[in-house]
Amino acid sequence: MMSDQKFITQKEADDVEMGAQFAPKFDSAGLITCIVRDVETGEIVMVAHMNEDALAKTIATRIATYWSRSRAKLWVKGETSGHTQHVERLQVDCDQDVLLMSVRTDGTGANCHTGRKSCFYRDIALGGSPADATLSITGSDPLFDPKKVYK
């Protein structure tokens, strides 16, 4: 195990698919995809990424912490907007390369930077060619004004 390695690797794990060892698979950029779900409603509210440090911190503190790819730094969700996500449950998939996290969000309950509860506020039209696959807004209105929160 490398000195800065926090989790065991998949090669070190006895049985990635059925074992009790958590051996998350980080991609070539050192990140794992995390799907975020509202613990009350089950609604999918966002998707973000974690590196080893973010994942270890999230597990230890039960406060959602990600790796911001745009800012290239650890990102404790809500540190600017107040929408801290409290982690109630964390699941992993069969090959341990995706996380599913159930959270309770502070403040207005918004999780999207557009002010909405969920980032998934648009539906894609089905049944046609790519040119026909237009979007329609199906999510609810923003819960806060991003211009007032993110300066």
Add this chain to the structure above:
Amino acid sequence: MMSDQKFITQKEADDVEMGAQFAPKFDSAGLITCIVRDVETGEIVMVAHMNEDALAKTIATRIATYWSRSRAKLWVKGETSGHTQHVERLQVDCDQDVLLMSVRTDGTGANCHTGRKSCFYRDIALGGSPADATLSITGSDPLFDPKKVYK
């Protein structure tokens, strides 16, 4: 637009976050992440990837088609096991780099290659160090025997 390009690019789109144009962002490998949800229960059942061809085919046919990274080919889910996924709804997130797809699955309703309904059948213990983050099986039993289905 390149001759083999099916969807418009994000640079070509008027407004990626609020517009009506579907401009999916494929990563450096040409893939977009797709979260798959059971349309009846809302349960997250798997995560897979699509390239342009897989996404265009999924939209046109409403039958879930992915890009298999391990086999490096288009993968019509269920072609071996009979667990075809019928697409009832397709959503996209704010920056259009993740899809959320609601499906009705044929056969036993299993979506995981281990025979389970969902790939997320294990919970990670919270509150400790990475070494304490062991897994426990919380999902239900397999719905079919993978050894009999995948030869």
